[in-house]
Amino acid sequence: MTNFNKSKPEIDFYEGQAPTELKIRDLEIGTGEEAQPGQTVEVHYVGVELVSGEEFDSSWSRGESISFPLRGLIAGWQEGIPGMRVGGRRELVIPPHLAYGPAGGGHRLSGKTLIFVIDLLEVS
Numbered sequence: 001m002t003n004f005n006k007s008k009p010e011i012d013f014y015e016g017q018a019p020t021e022l023k024i025r026d027l028e029i030g031t032g033e034e035a036q037p038g039q040t041v042e043v044h045y046v047g048v049e050l051v052s053g054e055e056f057d058s059s060w061s062r063g064e065s066i067s068f069p070l071r072g073l074i075a076g077w078q079e080g081i082p083g084m085r086v087g088g089r090r091e092l093v094i095p096p097h098l099a100y101g102p103a104g105g106g107h108r109l110s111g112k113t114l115i116f117v118i119d120l121l122e123v124s
Contacts, residue, residue: 004082006044006087006089006119008044008046008058008060008061009027009046009089009117011023011046011048011053011055011104011113011115011117012046012052012092012114014093016049016115017048017092018050018051018093018095019095019113020091021095022070022076022079022080022093022094022095022098023091023093024061024080024083024090024091024092024095025090025091026084026088026089026090026091027089027090027091027102027117028086028087028089029085029088030084030085030088030089031085031086031087032085032086032087032114032120033084033085033086033087033123034080034082034083034084034123035070035084035085035086035110035120035123036082036083036084036123037071037076037078037082038069038070038071039058039068039069039070039115040068040069040070040123040124041068041070041081041120041122041123042065042067042120042121042122042123042124043059043065043067043068043081043111043118043119043121044059044065044066044068044119044121045057045058045059045060045061045066045117045118045121046059046060046061046116046117047114047115047116048115049109049113049115050072050093050112050113050114051110051112051113052066055110056109056114059117062103065082065119065121067122069115071082071083071118074094074098074099075094075098076092076094076095076098076099076114076116077094077116077118077121078115079098079121080092080094080118081120084120085120086117086120086121086123087098087120088119088123089117089119089120090117090118090120091115091116091118092114092115092116092118093114093115093117094113094114094115095113096110096111096112096113098114099112099113099114100123
């Protein structure tokens with residue numbers, strides 16, 4: 001694992017209407033290898049619900065990064081991480097249809113717009 005000595009990000013309250021499409025914003029541009037679709041990524045991340053601002057998941061809170069194959073993740077991550085460089089920090093605002101589907105879909109986050117801040121540590 002690569003350690004960039006970053007701390008857990010704070011996610012600001014989202015201003016305006018919830019987006020209907022994926023919003024990608026680089027908070028820091030990395031200088032390492034660029035993530036490609038289908039790769040496995042090692043990340044640190046925090047996720048909050050857009051409306052409530054409540055954190056629902058965080059690798060930071062568990063004290064360790066996590067490695068995922070991109071193809072196994074929600075569509076918002078599959079679309080939002082490629083092009084990111086190792087060492088970077090990116091914010092994704094993901095509408096329900098690119099996250100866990102419409103309300104009533106059976107997942108506790110169904111119907112919710114989600115905000116993630118992701119630190120890309122490694123790609124393979």
